[in-house]
Amino acid sequence: MSQKLTDEQKRKLFNGQLAPPYRLAKLHDYNGDLSKRWAVEFWVWNQNLNNGKGGLHRKQKKFTTKLSADERRRQAQEFIFDINEALILGYHIQSTKTSDNKEAAIYAKETISATDGIDVILKIIKVQLKSSSYKDYKLECDKLKNYIEEKYPGLLLQDLDTQIALEFLDFEQVEKNLSNTTRNNKLSAFKSVFESLKTRAFINENPFSNIKKAQQKKSQKHAFRKYHKDILLPYLREKDPQLYYVCMFEYYLFLRPGEIQTLKISQIQWEEKRVVINNDSKTGRPRFPVISEACEKVILEMGVLGLNPDFYVFGKSRKPGPVCTGHNTFRRRFMEIRDKLGIESKYSLYSWKHTGNLDSLMAGVNIKAIQQQNGHTDIATTDAYLQSLGFEHNEQIRSKQPSID
Known part of the structure; x- marks a missing residue:
């Protein structure tokens, strides 16, 4: 304690006793069951309990299940000796109350x-x-x-x-x-x-701030090529029309599978020719992918306009409805078709979004428009994303580099 107390003050602090009450530490070993986390339990006087009147506070020290029985008992014995000595000598948790x-x-x-x-x-x-x-x-x-x-x-x-x-x-x-x-x-x-x-001034320094990131390989994303589209699109149209339209929404609107799964008809703002994503799955902010003329034809073909606005566009019954499809349903269905058609496993349902980005860029859509459609916070993010698709194409060099002749 920081100051010497009179016996009267001690009794007032320690529930009528001259020293803080306690219960000595003991080991709970669950009859030697090594699958459980053994613990040393003790009770220490905590002056902050019961509105400042104080009370016994139960505390534990647990031991990892990776230790053997002998190791646990040895560590427990050492801890019990130290904490019991401290308790006997008057260790307790002092009041944090102050007038300031x-x-x-x-x-x-x-x-x-x-x-x-x-x-x-x-x-x-x-x-x-x-x-x-x-x-x-x-x-x-x-x-x-x-x-x-x-x-x-x-x-x-x-x-x-x-x-x-x-x-x-x-x-x-x-x-x-x-x-x-x-x-x-x-x-x-x-x-x-x-x-x-x-x-919030709980710490002076961030203990993680000076730790450097480990070197990692840049992930390569994969867009479908023409021969993939020629194989996949006719098959999807015939065998799984709902999944076909899911792929189209990824391709044209740059939506992620999770955003498509929970998309409601009300989010298709037909007059404004845009879709509202209230919480972008990466940033948490709203974004508004544009419905292009090509995408407009897809939506009209689906026949979802005019249906109950609270229906999910891609419902559980493979048509618009009140219940959305399961979280991984579209991925599993696409993987089954991909494997059946002999397409490499590096291509996923998400590859349709990558394909839409790459095809748009190659068709002359500027990078700023691609950034906005993706909902990226800055051009640098879009540029890094396109590079991950293998696009390091320099149009200025391709179209304007002079011939040596």
């Missing part, structure tokens, strides 16, 4: 645990992100919390440094045999989470 609210807030941030700090920022970003994006962040943060609990129990948020962050990323990659791309995606997520903590 600002001082209290600073104290709370300085003494918050790493796992609690991560929980705090997750609650904040939950209301800022789409539910699917939030789930991805939470999944990664839960992995980091579990790692900290096993390797650094009780770690304060301010003590989570770059070394621990790097250890965690290395552990994840080695244990799960992750690619550099997946590792880099994790790194980007944690940089964002901890930057939010830094912005």
Whole structure:
């Protein structure tokens, strides 16, 4: 304690006792069951409980299931000795109450645990992100919390440094045999989470900010060639008309399979000749792909205009209806047809979007219009995307380079 207390003050603080109450630590080993996470349990006096009146606070130290029984018991014995000694000598969690609210807030941030700090920022970003994006962040943060609990129990948020962050990323990659791309995606997520903590003054430095991305291969995207179209399109028209139109929406509107799956008739704004995507699956912002004259013919042929606007364009019953198709249904159906026709597996349903982009560019559509149709935030993104399709075609060189003759 920071100051000497009278016996009366001690009794007031510690529920009538001269020293903080506690319950000594003991090991729960589940009768030797190694499939369970053994834990040492102890109870410490926490002055912050019960509106500042204090109370016993149950805490645990858990052991990873990767340890043998002997290793767990040895670590447990060491921990029990240390924590019991501390409890007997008066270890307790002091009150964070202070007359200065600002001082209290600073104290709370300085003494918050790493796992609690991560929980705090997750609650904040939950209301800022789409539910699917939030789930991805939470999944990664839960992995980091579990790692900290096993390797650094009780770690304060301010003590989570770059070394621990790097250890965690290395552990994840080695244990799960992750690619550099997946590792880099994790790194980007944690940089964002901890930057939010830094912005809110929970930490002074972002422990992930100075970690460099691992080198990764540029992914090659594949667009269909003419002979693919000649094989696929007639077959799709005859055998699976709904899937044929799904491919057309990807090709002309640059929609992603998930956006097509949940597309409603009301999102087709026929008078404005555009489709409304309320939440772009990559950026979360609305975008408005244009209905070209070629795409207009496809929509008229489908006969969806004038139907119930709340119907899904590509319903579960293979026609517009009140229930949308399953998440991976279109992908599975396309893969079956692709394989049946002997087309290489590197081509996917998504390849129709790539094909639409490449064909539009080759037909003379300028890159700014392609950027807008894709909903890319800048030209650089569109340029990188087109390069990933193998397009490094320089029209100026092709059409204007002089002959040496």
